[in-house]
Amino acid sequence: MASADSGIEGLIRSDLINFGGYAASKSPEALAGKVEAPSGRIIKLDANENPYGCSPRVNQALAGYPDINIYPDASQAELKRLLQQYTGVAAKHIVAGAGSDQLIDLILRLFVEAGDEVINCPPTFAMFRFFTGLNGGTPVEVPRDENFAVKVGAVRAAITDRTKLILLATPNNPTGTVMPRKDILEILDTGRPVLVDEAYYEFSRQTVAPLVGRYPNLMVLRTFSKWAGLAGLRIGYGLFPVKIARYLTSIKEPYCVNVAAMVAVRETLKDIDYLMANVRAVIAERQRLFGQLQRLKWLKPHRSQANFILCSVLNGRARELKQKLESRGILVRYFDQPLLRNFIRISVGKAEDTDILIKTLKEIGGGNG
Numbered sequence: 001m002a003s004a005d006s007g008i009e010g011l012i013r014s015d016l017i018n019f020g021g022y023a024a025s026k027s028p029e030a031l032a033g034k035v036e037a038p039s040g041r042i043i044k045l046d047a048n049e050n051p052y053g054c055s056p057r058v059n060q061a062l063a064g065y066p067d068i069n070i071y072p073d074a075s076q077a078e079l080k081r082l083l084q085q086y087t088g089v090a091a092k093h094i095v096a097g098a099g100s101d102q103l104i105d106l107i108l109r110l111f112v113e114a115g116d117e118v119i120n121c122p123p124t125f126a127m128f129r130f131f132t133g134l135n136g137g138t139p140v141e142v143p144r145d146e147n148f149a150v151k152v153g154a155v156r157a158a159i160t161d162r163t164k165l166i167l168l169a170t171p172n173n174p175t176g177t178v179m180p181r182k183d184i185l186e187i188l189d190t191g192r193p194v195l196v197d198e199a200y201y202e203f204s205r206q207t208v209a210p211l212v213g214r215y216p217n218l219m220v221l222r223t224f225s226k227w228a229g230l231a232g233l234r235i236g237y238g239l240f241p242v243k244i245a246r247y248l249t250s251i252k253e254p255y256c257v258n259v260a261a262m263v264a265v266r267e268t269l270k271d272i273d274y275l276m277a278n279v280r281a282v283i284a285e286r287q288r289l290f291g292q293l294q295r296l297k298w299l300k301p302h303r304s305q306a307n308f309i310l311c312s313v314l315n316g317r318a319r320e321l322k323q324k325l326e327s328r329g330i331l332v333r334y335f336d337q338p339l340l341r342n343f344i345r346i347s348v349g350k351a352e353d354t355d356i357l358i359k360t361l362k363e364i365g366g367g368n369g
């Protein structure tokens with residue numbers, strides 16, 4: 001008799017048989033006991049998380065939250081009201097999800113059928129390609145220029161009858177580059193649905209959110225993962241033309257934002273001053289980290305408007321450098337792929353994280369020691 005799972009692969013969607021997945025950041029638990037951290041702790045600079053954590057109000061409110069047995073409000077009424085106040089964009093334009101990742105997925109599901117084309121401008125956020133593939137779309141890659149700027153003319157030229165979406169991140173991950181407003185407008189003028197992912201908006205303060213509703217094809221995504229320190233609770237939101245917001249609401253999983261995330265947003269938005277002081281501290285530390293990296297000579301940091309810095313590794317291999325740092329308890333991200341040959345990306349931590357990182361980089365040295 002054939003084994004129980006023989007033939008199972010023949011039943012799996014053929015386009016997903018070789019789906020590569022996403023190389024997610026490592027959890028500190030996975031490393032516990034495996035690395036020797038001279039600082040006595042893992043310094044996590046690999047996922048652009050907030051080194052200051054969330055508002056203490058969030059911890060307090062969650063500790064005493066009584067209604068965990070009750071489903072969240074599927075209509076997201078309070079959440080939308082709060083987000084309207086925070087963004088200045090009317091509630092009817094807003095849909096929230098379990099992280100902005102979930103909204104990227106929903107948007108692709110809404111627009112893309114098998115074989116439809118999705119324009120992507122690499123190097124950029126890897127989840128764009130991930131969700132395009134997961135939803136049967138065909139990624140059409142329009143690489144950025146040598147300064148990591150989107151080539152607007154090339155994007156426009158890549159549009160065909162099958163183009164359903166154009167995906168843009170600003171500031172872009174992992175390059176930290178902001179897209180000039182006039183470039184976004186030129187792409188919007190094509191009339192194709194355009195997703196502007198502003199996950200790092202609070203660090204750059206540049207946004208096209210006020211244009212939502214004026215363009216029937218503009219969608220803006222934001223998240224609480226970065227500026228508000230809520231990555232672990234998975235809460236993001238999008239600003240959409242009313243029609244698109246209605247369609248997304250009709251296809252979203254009803255309870256996609258859990259009650260803990262809802263409580264966290266409520267408390268976060270009562271504590272904006274505290275959180276914005278932390279954002280300013282990250283921006284100041286980004287400047288200091290940039291200067292220190294520049295002095296190493298064997299790394300070339302690229303200017304960033306987000307909470308991370310991408311560096312070319314001029315002497316040595318990025319992969320080995322990442323591993324050497326990891327064995328010393330410091331996590332960073334490395335890239336070695338066609339449009340990002342030999343790069344590392346370092347999230348901005350606290351001043352003490354920068355100090356230990358720089359000391360360790362000096363010990364390792366160019367050529368990876």
Ligand SMILES: Cc1ncc(COP(=O)(O)O)c(C=O)c1O
Nearest residue numbers: 099100101125173199223225236
């Ligand atoms: C550009 C960009 N968009 C979206 C996300 C995902 O954010 P969330 O935690 O809200 O899913 C990230 C996270 O790294 C990102 O870099």
